[in-house]
Amino acid sequence: MEFTFKRALIVSLLSAAFANASAAPITIITSFPKEITDTYKKAFEQKYPDIKVEVLNKNTTASLAFIKEASAGQRADIFWASAPDAFEVLSREKLLSKAGDIKNSAAPEKIGNYPMNDPDGLYYGQALSGYGLMWNTRYLKANKLPAPAEWSDLTKGIYFGHVAVSAPSRSGTTHLTVETMLQGEGWDKGWMQxxxxxxxxxxITERSFGVPDGVNSGQFGIGMVIDFFGLAGKYSGFPVEFAYPTVTSVVPASIGLINGAKNPTDASKFMAFSLSNEGQALLLDPKISRMPIVSYDKLQGKVPAGYPNIFDVAKKSKVQFNSDLAQVRYHVVTSMFDQTITFRHKELQATTKAIHEAEQKLAAKPNPQAAELIKQARELAYSPVVDEALLKKPAFLDLFSKSVSKKGMGEFADKQLANLEDQWNSKAKANYAKALELAQQASAAIK
Incomplete structure (x- = not known):
């Protein structure tokens, strides 16, 4: 009898150990930094010791490609990112599944006019994000620079060589910042700015992390960032400050269950944990410094002094973010930025420096001829290469849609797109060269 009991106990323990060892871990694909993912992984695994979490860190564009290319049943379980338009892409291509009733009832239905969660229940707002300016206080003091308050401040000559931004093709949060400016100012004025x-x-950094890291260390004076980068630096003890400009937007950073996931049951538990008040309190950790989807009085965590109230920021925001618009022109915007800015940055820098120098001379000694030359230089250098009217033409937008290849036109469309991008690049190069020449002529005319 005793032998039978011991044998049954051993079999039971071995079976449990085997079940735990063979259970598939949750795989999360995200663009978030390790400070966020490590904190949530540790807290979740403490709460659910039988469930393990793996994190794949990829930028938003690479994450979408990774999810699309994986076969059903072999995909990652959770997509977790700041870009609402990325979730719209996955939703449209039926790559998200409902995770069940896991919403936090204390969270509002909307932030400003923007829905907190997908109406169809395919993804959920897990944190709130705004976009703005962070700066190193010691750097600005050493260089005798005023703190910026608006995006437009960064166009001033005094800030030449002191600013950093990442490429929106490499950073979903930078794409949201760029889209916020375009939607707030309008296509032409937004691009000029x-x-x-x-x-x-x-x-122009390759990853969004490069901007806050550079500002924290004093490599850059000012960075264009999502709010948690600036706030995390400030509340982690770096000499930095952060401010929201009036042209900003507040949207949810979301979390969704991927259709064809390997472990959807446990993945839903992680999502529910991240949305719960317990999970929301983790956002107040100084090294994370994200905005929760519930009011601070619902959380047990201590709110740092001076911590922004994101709901107030949303009420004052001049931009009601349109994720449908952002999604439709996503690849147009990222490609334009790369072809005319990222890949031609040295030429753009040289031209901008020459324009600032000419304007400085003009301010000291007015000259109508020089003023006209500077005006022409500005128009050449800062006008967008794509007219807004093109965005209303489906054939133009189709060139930037990855779904084109499914129609049997992939190779032809790719060649058309490559030719178009080459034209943008060449036009930007020629415009900067001519604008540089005009700015130099303006300087020479002022004697």
Whole structure:
């Protein structure tokens, strides 16, 4: 009898151990930094010791490609990112599944006019995000620079060589920042402002992390960032500050269950944990510094002094973000930025420097001829290469849609797109060269 009991106990323990060892871990694909993912992984695994979490860190564009290319049953379980338009892409291509009733009832239905969760229940707002400016206080003091308050401040000559931004093709949060500016200012004015700011930039970084890391360390003076980058630096003890400009937007950073996931049951538990008040309190960790989807009084965590109230920011925001518009022109915007800014940054920098120098001379000694030359230089250098009217033409937008290849036109469309991008690149190069020449002529005319 005793032998039978011991044998049964051993079999039971071995079976449990085998079940735990063979259970598939949750795989999360995300663009978030390790400070966020490690904190949530540790807290979740403490709460559910039988469930393991694996994190694949990829930028938003690479994440979408990774999910699309994997076969059903072999995909990652969870997509977790700041870009609402990325979730729209996955939703449209039927790559998201409902995770069940896991919403936090304390969260509002909307942030401003923007829905907190997908109406069809395919993804959920897990944190809130705004976009703005972070700066290193010691750097600005050493260089005798005022703190910027608006995006337009960064176009001023005093900030030449002191700013940094990442490429939106490499960073979903930068794409949201760019889209916010375009939607807030309008296509033409927004692009002119973006190109001017880029001309003042010391660097266009490959990853979004490169901007806050550079500002925290004093490599850059000012960075264009999502709010949690600036706030995390500030509340982790770096000499940095962060501010929301009036042209900003507040949207949810979302979490969704991938259709064809390997472990949807446990993945839903992780999602529910991240949305719960317990999971929301983790956002207040200084090294994370994200905005929860519930009011601070619902959380047990201590709110740092001076921590923004994101719901107030949303009420004052001038931009009601349109994710449908952002999604439709996503690849147009990222490609335009790369072809005219990222890949031609040295030429743009040189032209911008020459324009600033000419304007400085003109301010000291007015000259009508020089003023006209500078005006022409600005128009050439900072006007967008794509007219807004083109965005209303389906054939133009189809060139940037990855679904074109499914129609049997992939190779032809790819060649058309490559030719178009080459034209943008060449036009930007020629415009910067001519604008540089005009700015130099303006300087020479002022004696």
């Amino acid at each position: 973006l190109i001017e700011i880029a001309g003042n930039c010391k660097a």
